[in-house]
Amino acid sequence: MQSPVVNQAMDILRLLREVTEGQDAISEKLEKIVKIIAGKMNADAAACYVAVDDYTLELFASYGFNHGVSHKISLRFGEGLVGEVAQNNRYVAAADAWKHPKFSYKQEMGEDDYKSFLGVPLIRWSRSIGVLTIQSREVHEYSQLEIDIMETIAMVLSEMIASEEMSDYKKMLIKERGIIDKEKSKGVSLSKGYGMGAAVVHRRRRVVTKIFAEDKDKEMHRLEIAYRQMNDDLEKKFTSTQLGIGEHVEILDAYRMFAQDKGWYKKISGNVQGGLTAEAAIERAYEDMWNRLSATTDAYLKERLHDLRDVSDRLQSYLSGDFGTIEKVDANDIIVVAQTMGPADLMDYDYTKIRGLIIEDGTPTMHVAIVARALGIPVVAKIKGIFEEIKTGELVAVDGNDGYVYRNPSQQVQEKFKAKILEKQKLQQKLSELRTKPSETLDGVKISLYINVGLSFDLDYIESTNCDGIGLYRTEIPFMASENMPDVERQVGYYRELMDKAGGRKVIFRSLDVGSDKLLPYWSNMGEENPAIGWRSIRITLDRRAILRKQVRAFLRAAAGKELNVMFPMISNLSEFEEARETLMLELEKEKRKGREVPEKVNVGLMIEVPAIVFQLDEILPKADFISIGTNDLAQFVFACDRGNPRLTERYDVLSGPFLSMMELIVSKAAKYGVYCSVCGEMAGSPIEAMALIGLGYRNLSMSGSSFGRVKSMVRSLNVSEVSDYVRMLLKSGKKSVRPQLISYAYDHGIEIY
Numbered sequence: 216m217q218s219p220v221v222n223q224a225m226d227i228l229r230l231l232r233e234v235t236e237g238q239d240a241i242s243e244k245l246e247k248i249v250k251i252i253a254g255k256m257n258a259d260a261a262a263c264y265v266a267v268d269d270y271t272l273e274l275f276a277s278y279g280f281n282h283g284v285s286h287k288i289s290l291r292f293g294e295g296l297v298g299e300v301a302q303n304n305r306y307v308a309a310a311d312a313w314k315h316p317k318f319s320y321k322q323e324m325g326e327d328d329y330k331s332f333l334g335v336p337l338i339r340w341s342r343s344i345g346v347l348t349i350q351s352r353e354v355h356e357y358s359q360l361e362i363d364i365m366e367t368i369a370m371v372l373s374e375m376i377a378s379e380e381m382s383d384y385k386k387m388l389i390k391e392r393g394i395i396d397k398e399k400s401k402g403v404s405l406s407k408g409y410g411m412g413a414a415v416v417h418r419r420r421r422v423v424t425k426i427f428a429e430d431k432d433k434e435m436h437r438l439e440i441a442y443r444q445m446n447d448d449l450e451k452k453f454t455s456t457q458l459g460i461g462e463h464v465e466i467l468d469a470y471r472m473f474a475q476d477k478g479w480y481k482k483i484s485g486n487v488q489g490g491l492t493a494e495a496a497i498e499r500a501y502e503d504m505w506n507r508l509s510a511t512t513d514a515y516l517k518e519r520l521h522d523l524r525d526v527s528d529r530l531q532s533y534l535s536g537d538f539g540t541i542e543k544v545d546a547n548d549i550i551v552v553a554q555t556m557g558p559a560d561l562m563d564y565d566y567t568k569i570r571g572l573i574i575e576d577g578t579p580t581m582h583v584a585i586v587a588r589a590l591g592i593p594v595v596a597k598i599k600g601i602f603e604e605i606k607t608g609e610l611v612a613v614d615g616n617d618g619y620v621y622r623n624p625s626q627q628v629q630e631k632f633k634a635k636i637l638e639k640q641k642l643q644q645k646l647s648e649l650r651t652k653p654s655e656t657l658d659g660v661k662i663s664l665y666i667n668v669g670l671s672f673d674l675d676y677i678e679s680t681n682c683d684g685i686g687l688y689r690t691e692i693p694f695m696a697s698e699n700m701p702d703v704e705r706q707v708g709y710y711r712e713l714m715d716k717a718g719g720r721k722v723i724f725r726s727l728d729v730g731s732d733k734l735l736p737y738w739s740n741m742g743e744e745n746p747a748i749g750w751r752s753i754r755i756t757l758d759r760r761a762i763l764r765k766q767v768r769a770f771l772r773a774a775a776g777k778e779l780n781v782m783f784p785m786i787s788n789l790s791e792f793e794e795a796r797e798t799l800m801l802e803l804e805k806e807k808r809k810g811r812e813v814p815e816k817v818n819v820g821l822m823i824e825v826p827a828i829v830f831q832l833d834e835i836l837p838k839a840d841f842i843s844i845g846t847n848d849l850a851q852f853v854f855a856c857d858r859g860n861p862r863l864t865e866r867y868d869v870l871s872g873p874f875l876s877m878m879e880l881i882v883s884k885a886a887k888y889g890v891y892c893s894v895c896g897e898m899a900g901s902p903i904e905a906m907a908l909i910g911l912g913y914r915n916l917s918m919s920g921s922s923f924g925r926v927k928s929m930v931r932s933l934n935v936s937e938v939s940d941y942v943r944m945l946l947k948s949g950k951k952s953v954r955p956q957l958i959s960y961a962y963d964h965g966i967e968i969y
Contacts, residue, residue, distance in 0.1 A: 400601060412571065413608055571593045662914055690766065724782070784821075842893075
């Protein structure tokens with residue numbers, strides 16, 4: 216004998232099947248379905264909400280509410296009872312909805328006379344794609360039987376909501392509303408922001424038509440002239456103070472060194488001596504590198520191939536004499552459109568006029584995206600075919616927040632973009648005003664905010680942000696920018712300049728972190744298959760101990776009479792940390808014996824980047840003065856996910872229950888042993904991610920100077936105790952990301968996560 220749940224559910228499902236198999240439009244089907252559900256569940260009203268994006272629900276069909284209200288009500292995930300259902304993937308039953316703490320009143324809905332509420336999620340692939348609700352005028356305690364029936368109905372209705380028919384219906388609604396024009400395309404955001412202007416299609420590469428040289432000497436002369444001109448121009452571009460300050464300078468400087476690489480030039484000249492034209496010789500050198508590296512999964516080597524392609528094309532343009540003949544439009548606002556491009560290409564344009572960048576092939580780690588991000592240029596990538604579709608001069612709008620590109624946008628869209636751009640300008644002004652205000656939460660909790668520093672350009676951020684200090688000094692950058700290994704005195708000069716600029720602020724030096732994606736020009740490439748987990752970082756400097764001894768000696772001399780904080784990266788076990796610490800302490804004793812002035816205090820710490828070290832915290836924390844979590848590498852290793860692989864760009868999120876649980880474990884262990892703990896990875900520079908970290912108990916965050924203002928604004932708008940309770944509740948979530956829930960929480964509580 217079948218249960219009452221099965222009997223009643225089957226009766227409803229039979230009626231629903233008749234509706235879904237009918238010839239009505241999907242909107243009419245939904246309206247009939249909610250009416251049937253209300254009748255069979257003895258309810259006075261019913262509604263079906265559909266997720267239109269990762270954060271928003273829209274009322275698609277209703278019965279018993281105001282006439283014509285469908286498609287006029289929208290809710291964020293987490294907003295009201297309906298949003299609560301979607302956010303938690305779990306039913307909400309309320310005998311009197313008006314008394315429920317999450318109740319959100321929508322006057323236009325016409326629900327004033329309704330008391331009871333039951334909402335169940337429509338789920339597809341473990342995520343909410345909508346919500347089904349019933350309501351009654353009387354106060355009513357919903358039974359488990361009623362809940363089970365509704366959940367059974369929701370299982371079937373989910374298939375309809377996830378159907379191609381529904382997808383087409385959504386597209387039709389979007390088009391009819393005129394919110395966007397028919398040329399709206401969805402891509403992946405690589406840099407946030409809004410921009411609008413005339414398109415400039417970036418075309419550089421030319422097909423090599425002449426292969427064999429008629430006169431080798433003449434070809435060599437052409438090559439030498441082009442090579443010299445190219446590097447002279449790059450030198451002027453990259454040393455210009457007009458480029459501003461920030462991490463993009465590091466990328467551009469590394470690119471310049473690559474363009475000057477003698478090994479690459481030697482291969483090209485060798486090809487010319489072998490009988491090829493200069494153009495063919497450049498292409499052959501690239502092909503040789505491509506054949507060796509194209510199969511690699513290493514992010515750094517892939518970026519080197521991108522840089523090599525760009526440098527090769529750039530040199531070709533100097534050979535042909537058409538360098539600088541990029542397409543131009545008579546406009547003060549331009550949107551650059553490219554299939555792919557290198558960081559130097561961006562500098563070929565008047566970048567003060569660039570309002571957006573569209574790259575058909577792109578990943579968040581590609582160098583041009585990093586440069587654009589640092590310059591505040593919104594970037595959208597991975598829209599198939601857009602490079603061939605957009606024409607120079609065409610009006611284009613770029614939404615870097617949600618990853619949309621609009622071709623020939625309507626007047627309505629243009630007005631919205633203008634408002635967004637003005638809003639961003641006001642935000643920048645607001646952030647600059649934060650400089651003199653404390654980084655303190657609404658409930659009086661001090662959050663220490665530091666900046667990450669690489670090149671001397673970054674030092675200007677110390678004053679402009681009024682930060683608490685330097686949470687990470689990347690000592691490898693001067694090594695990478697030098698043609699040969701810096702000796703102790705040169706290193707002392709670098710480090711002393713930083714200490715002087717910092718004044719009395721805390722400065723944390725990270726020992727040499729090379730290998731993997733940071734190769735030194737004067738060291739031979741080991742050619743490892745998996746360099747990210749190979750001979751790199753502390754593994755190199757412990758094996759080549761003389762390098763480490765010289766560097767810590769320079770640290771000690773630069774910090775003479777001051778406090779010195781040194782941390783060692785990529786530590787995998789206690790013995791590595793003890794070896795590195797002992798090396799530093801031995802050099803300290805040597806300096807004392809020589810009668811040199813030494814730091815008044817020396818603190819030794821390590822970076823938490825390798826998952827294995829998390830399981831050794833009880834052994835290592837009693838011997839460490841401080842720790843700093845490098846979330847970039849830690850996440851990569853925890854998820855076994857190459858961050859540079861475009862196929863994995865959105866698959867894993869640091870804002871997932873498992874990763875946040877690991878972060879909570881680390882900070883709680885540090886608190887137990889009274890050890891200073893900070894985060895210096897990308898998580899610290901993202902307002903929504905930094906908010907989660909604060910909720911977990913982190914009180915020290917270090918980020919790029921360009922992210923500082925946004926994070927500080929977030930800090931000053933949150934209540935730590937409330938955020939902590941919510942974040943810890945989310946740790947139990949099995950979702951691959953709790954980002955939507957955190958964003959909804961921030962919006963609902965007025966937390967500024969620009």
